[in-house]
Amino acid sequence: MRDWLKDLFRDRPVWINALMIFSSYMAFIYMPWDIFWKPVAEDQEVWFGIMFTGWWAKLMAIPHWFVYAAATHGFRRRRPWICTWGAAYTAQISIGMFVWSIVRFEFGLLGILLGLISAAPFALLTLALADAREHFSEVHKPMRARYGEWALITGASAGLGAEFARAFAREGVSCVLAARREDRLRELAEELEQRHRVDTKVVAVDLAKPEGAEELARACEGLELGVLVNNAGLGYAGRFEKQDTDRLADLVAVNCMAPVILTSRLVGGMTERGRGAVIFTGSVAGRQPLPLHGVYSATKAFDRLLAESLYVELREKGVDVLVLEPGTTETEFQEVAGEIPHSGQSAEEVVAVAMINLGEQPAVVSGWWNWIRAIIPARLFPRSLVAYIARDIIKERVPIEMR
Ligand SMILES: NC(=O)c1ccc[n+]([C@@H]2O[C@H](COP(=O)([O-])OP(=O)(O)OC[C@H]3O[C@@H](n4cnc5c(N)ncnc54)[C@H](OP(=O)(O)O)[C@@H]3O)[C@@H](O)[C@H]2O)c1
Structure with a gap:
């Protein structure tokens, strides 16, 4: 088991391994629960800052499921495309966070400030992923x-x-x-x-x-x-x-x-x-x-x-x-x-x-x-x-x- 884990987590920095664990949790546990068990009335899904509810949320959860499954595969197998696609996905969350905040606070200064604060971690992740090619290129x-x-x-x-x-x-x-x-x-x-x-x-x-x-x-x-x-x-x-x-x-x-x-x-x-x-x-x-x-x-x-x-x-x-x-x-x-x-x-x-x-x-x-x-x-x-x-x-x- 220890050797298997060593093999699984080798050659990637800790933060990329953390993303891999998070993606696999989402792909194998959270998304199946969200799609198949969560009551329709309670379901919410956000894409590009737009909130979907009810059956629309169920429908929009399917591409989310696909994204996390693909990310799990990409991080696990160190596929170079994950740098671009992972960065695009986190950029989309970052934009969503910002838009959400300024709409919620009716375009006031507070909304912009909170939007910047909540979008920043995802923006940083976007930059880090876009710059992480070296960790995915050893196969070449x-x-x-x-x-x-x-x-x-x-x-x-x-x-x-x-x-x-x-x-x-x-x-x-x-x-x-x-x-x-x-x-x-x-x-x-x-x-x-x-x-x-x-x-x-x-x-x-x-x-x-x-x-x-x-x-x-x-x-x-x-x-x-x-x-x-x-x-x-x-x-x-x-x-x-x-x-x-x-x-x-x-x-x-x-x-x-x-x-x-x-x-x-x-x-x-x-x-x-x-x-x-x-x-x-x-x-x-x-x-x-x-x-x-x-x-x-x-x-x-x-x-x-x-x-x-x-x-x-x-x-x-x-x-x-x-x-x-x-x-x-x-x-x-x-x-x-x-x-x-x-x-x-x-x-x-x-x-x-x-x-x-x-x-x-x-x-x-x-x-x-x-x-x-x-x-x-x-x-x-x-x-x-x-x-x-x-x-x-x-x-x-x-x-x-x-x-
Ligand atoms: N093509 C498929 O659909 C497919 C699918 C899955 C797996 N595979 C596997 O892929 C591998 C390669 O097959 P391939 O598709 O490239 O078929 P292939 O075009 O028929 O090539 C087979 C090669 O094996 C050599 N070979 C056959 N019997 C031999 C012997 N007694 N001694 C020495 N060499 C021998 C042949 O050379 P000589 O005739 O000159 O000796 C040839 O170079 C095989 O292991 C096959 O099981 C193929």
């Missing part, structure tokens, strides 16, 4: 300075892996690119060297083979690896008894065994240096049972739990761990998994989410819509119901002969 410290010279990215020949490599190279990190298709890796290596002036190393490896991950770890010996991206992975859609056993075994080997072996082999160097990062590409599929994608969903739950555990274990050694949980992303994944094509986010968009959240939290779902779909049903409804609903959604994406 270049990756090379944070973690070191080299990153190993598995599954770099396509999709999310190739985008991870581009994202780290943009930040000056040299890249070891691993996958089976060597020609694709070489093409990407050339792009990264020319465009971002970083070094690259290509390792063609089959991570489904028992010795694959060991071979890859050996190929990285001598490099100061500061980042490991356990991204290589595949899906396999279809009814369990119709699926090929060897292909299922390969899926588990690539999605689970390879990340375990690589992390185990490579994290020691990071802990010795006192800095490093390990990213796992999980999936929203790991948040719930997923009939017709059962083994895949189980492997991604494995990745998530492993990452969340390592986040706590390795944090004190200076190593950041993150599991990125994308929803449908437009890569070669669907084709490999044998799914009927359907649209999703771009790989670039998804990787950007990981880059922003690395070091900030143990797990991140890409995109708010994916977050709503993945987190809320899994927390609110019986798991069997969630599984039945998921089956009906997935069925539409699985060819008839595999259903």
Whole structure:
């Protein structure tokens, strides 16, 4: 509990932590009470100094609720936008206080004086928030300075892996690119060297083979690896008894065994240096049972739990761990998994989410819509119901002969 609190309140001055606590009190306790329990006749809500009562107050409380929920998230995750939006909100309160006071005292000198006194604390808060950007910008410290010279990215020949490599190279990190298709890796290596002036190393490896991950770890010996991206992975859609056993075994080997072996082999160097990062590409599929994608969903739950555990274990050694949980992303994944094509986010968009959240939290779902779909049903409804609903959604994406 103490470590959790330390982690929660780290890297922010006391006054910003106080604002975070106040916002979460408002979002989780006061506003729900105000909206759902407080009698309509007693309800009052103020926006820009204008007082709303009765049902209007109930209605105007909803944007207030949203503001405090967003502020809780912004302070907690140290989002840079909170400086602007937080300042705008407190400025609005400050103006409201002033206007209210002068109207109440019929534009007399006393009203102006009291208005200035009551508006001043909020005006100061506005200035402080507008000037607090430094406390919210650590996430933008270049990756090379944070973690070191080299990153190993598995599954770099396509999709999310190739985008991870581009994202780290943009930040000056040299890249070891691993996958089976060597020609694709070489093409990407050339792009990264020319465009971002970083070094690259290509390792063609089959991570489904028992010795694959060991071979890859050996190929990285001598490099100061500061980042490991356990991204290589595949899906396999279809009814369990119709699926090929060897292909299922390969899926588990690539999605689970390879990340375990690589992390185990490579994290020691990071802990010795006192800095490093390990990213796992999980999936929203790991948040719930997923009939017709059962083994895949189980492997991604494995990745998530492993990452969340390592986040706590390795944090004190200076190593950041993150599991990125994308929803449908437009890569070669669907084709490999044998799914009927359907649209999703771009790989670039998804990787950007990981880059922003690395070091900030143990797990991140890409995109708010994916977050709503993945987190809320899994927390609110019986798991069997969630599984039945998921089956009906997935069925539409699985060819008839595999259903
Ligand atoms: N796309 C989505 O909708 C989605 C959603 C959630 C999570 N994810 C996860 O995101 C990760 C990346 O997938 P993606 O969407 O970028 O799919 P992708 O375009 O199919 O890329 C998969 C990568 O994994 C590599 N790979 C597959 N089997 C391998 C093996 N046996 N040995 C070595 N490398 C292997 C592939 O390289 P080679 O074929 O060249 O070996 C490729 O570079 C996966 O872990 C996936 O589960 C994807």
